[in-house]
Amino acid sequence: MIIRYHNKQIAIEQKDHLRGLDIVRECFPDDIEHIFCMSCDTELQSLNNVIPSSVLHCCLYDIHDTLGAECLAVSTTALMLMTAESLFHDTRISVEHSFGKGFYCEPVQPETLPDNYLDLLESKMHSYIKADYEFEERVITHDELNQIELKRFNVLKNSPKDHLRIYDLCGFPHWFISPLVPSAGYIKQFKITPYENGFILGFPTRTSPDLIPPFISSPNLFKVIRESEERGNMLDIRHINDLNERALRGKQAEAIQLYEALHEKKIAKIADVINGKKNLRFVFIAGPSASGKTTFMKRLSLQLRINGLKPKHISLDDYFVDRRHTPLDENGDYDFEHFNAIDHDLLNQNLTKLMQGKGVHLPHFIFQDGEKEYEEKETFLHDDEILILEGIHGLNPNLASLIPEETKLRIYISALTQLNFNLYNRGSTSDTRLLRRMYRDSKFRGHSPEETLLRWPSVRRGEVKWIFPFQEHADVYFNSALEYEWSVFSGILLETLSSIPNTSSVKVEAERLCGLLELFVPFDTELIPPTSLLQEFLGGSSFDY
Numbered sequence: 001m002i003i004r005y006h007n008k009q010i011a012i013e014q015k016d017h018l019r020g021l022d023i024v025r026e027c028f029p030d031d032i033e034h035i036f037c038m039s040c041d042t043e044l045q046s047l048n049n050v051i052p053s054s055v056l057h058c059c060l061y062d063i064h065d066t067l068g069a070e071c072l073a074v075s076t077t078a079l080m081l082m083t084a085e086s087l088f089h090d091t092r093i094s095v096e097h098s099f100g101k102g103f104y105c106e107p108v109q110p111e112t113l114p115d116n117y118l119d120l121l122e123s124k125m126h127s128y129i130k131a132d133y134e135f136e137e138r139v140i141t142h143d144e145l146n147q148i149e150l151k152r153f154n155v156l157k158n159s160p161k162d163h164l165r166i167y168d169l170c171g172f173p174h175w176f177i178s179p180l181v182p183s184a185g186y187i188k189q190f191k192i193t194p195y196e197n198g199f200i201l202g203f204p205t206r207t208s209p210d211l212i213p214p215f216i217s218s219p220n221l222f223k224v225i226r227e228s229e230e231r232g233n234m235l236d237i238r239h240i241n242d243l244n245e246r247a248l249r250g251k252q253a254e255a256i257q258l259y260e261a262l263h264e265k266k267i268a269k270i271a272d273v274i275n276g277k278k279n280l281r282f283v284f285i286a287g288p289s290a291s292g293k294t295t296f297m298k299r300l301s302l303q304l305r306i307n308g309l310k311p312k313h314i315s316l317d318d319y320f321v322d323r324r325h326t327p328l329d330e331n332g333d334y335d336f337e338h339f340n341a342i343d344h345d346l347l348n349q350n351l352t353k354l355m356q357g358k359g360v361h362l363p364h365f366i367f368q369d370g371e372k373e374y375e376e377k378e379t380f381l382h383d384d385e386i387l388i389l390e391g392i393h394g395l396n397p398n399l400a401s402l403i404p405e406e407t408k409l410r411i412y413i414s415a416l417t418q419l420n421f422n423l424y425n426r427g428s429t430s431d432t433r434l435l436r437r438m439y440r441d442s443k444f445r446g447h448s449p450e451e452t453l454l455r456w457p458s459v460r461r462g463e464v465k466w467i468f469p470f471q472e473h474a475d476v477y478f479n480s481a482l483e484y485e486w487s488v489f490s491g492i493l494l495e496t497l498s499s500i501p502n503t504s505s506v507k508v509e510a511e512r513l514c515g516l517l518e519l520f521v522p523f524d525t526e527l528i529p530p531t532s533l534l535q536e537f538l539g540g541s542s543f544d545y
Contacts, residue, residue, distance in 0.1 A: 020047035106198030132185035271303030286394030316391025323370025491522030
């Protein structure tokens with residue numbers, strides 16, 4: 001059996017009753033407190049598990065790996081949940097969503113809690129850590145699952161797996177979307193910060209492995225997320241099982257229509273905001289990859305036309321500096337996502353002239369040549385026209401810095417998924433965008449899902465550096481998530497993801513996504529309207545791209 005940890009590879013003889021912890025102690029004794037979980041061939045598992053004799057490859061993960069960082073985050077959540085259940089029998093804690101590099105959590109029945117419940121919770125969590133409480137898995141069958149009368153397990157009833165892994169924590173059964181660390185002693189630090197009606201649970205992350213990142217409040221973004229949760233409450237779709245039940249009752253079309261109607265209503269409201277600003281000339285749209293910026297821009301343009309405005313569109317990609325002036329990254333490669341990859345002088349000049357009623361020759365960047373060419377015909381911006389500019393730096397206050405603020409409006413768009421697996425297993429917004437991008441790239445851009453998975457970490461690094469820090473600078477927010485879309489991707493992406501070869505370095509990540517997708521009852525893509533934002537990724541849109 002081959003053991004891999006970072007760039008190290010060790011061959012060992014397979015033995016009976018060999019656990020992951022035994023391998024770590026034998027092969028990497030200096031890292032025993034840092035390695036959190038493992039994969040046996042392609043299945044992600046707890047280090048407490050016995051490794052089957054048929055396993056050929058075992059990979060170990062710490063906080064520097066995405067899978068290891070997720071394991072620590074989920075384990076810290078599990079510790080908080082079991083502590084709350086042991087202390088406060090009459091309530092439950094809901095893990096609502098990621099926020100401020102931690103998880104926003106909220107008690108379901110806060111009136112049953114003492115005023116100092118967070119102090120009690122934190123103290124008891126530390127006592128479990130000191131005692132090194134073991135997080136031990138057990139395997140159950142579907143028949144045994146059906147005997148557990150807890151709503152938190154309902155979503156697992158759709159799993160095709162013969163056996164399911166659950167945890168018994170302080171006498172309370174739980175399941176999690178990630179394996180847990182072997183014991184509470186692996187959780188060296190956590191932080192509970194009171195916020196709104198609940199608290200932020202903080203923990204070390206991949207980008208901050210030694211210290212818990214400081215919590216920075218984003219009240220505007222938080223408001224948008226809460227609006228989305230209220231939307232779920234209104235539609236009675238909070239968790240995956242609610243969506244699955246609609247599908248099983250033949251109510252797929254109704255769920256799709258409700259979410260699409262909410263999107264259209266929100267876009268119309270944004271158009272009204274734009275129409276109500278007297279001096280507004282420029283609308284900047286920004287958001288992370290696969291947020292649906294292009295379709296949003298087209299649907300917003302329709303609403304603006306209904307309001308009597310004539311929108312024009314510019315891509316900030318056309319304002320790239322010539323290739324020879326493009327900044328380089330730490331590896332010496334061209335960094336096209338760098339803020340200074342934009343020709344700021346030209347952008348400021350063009351927007352200033354347009355605002356003054358003068359004509360400009362707009363650029364078009366030729367990627368093959370690495371240079372701009374210019375339109376022969378001049379473009380003007382008339383009084384009844386508005387210019388929409390789309391690009392990743394649209395929220396950066398230093399973009400178009402010479403243009404008066406009252407003439408600009410910034411819109412942030414992202415798929416802020418609020419459909420969770422149950423009360424405490426949250427759905428990942430980045431996973432939603434990854435599914436969108438995988439399907440689109442495989443169908444239209446010649447990139448397989450495997451290639452998209454390989455590129456995704458680089459995409460995420462660019463977002464963290466150039467987009468997310470400026471979220472709070474937006475004037476308007478649009479949540480492009482459609483909670484039914486995982487049900488759609490379950491029917492059209494699962495088989496392709498499963499076919500990624502076992503030898504691929506992203507096979508474990510692909511299997512993780514498959515394990516989540518298979519919990520959804522598939523929706524029929526024929527029910528999705530052609531103007532849906534989701535059609536930008538599926539290929540059935542009535543818009544031209």
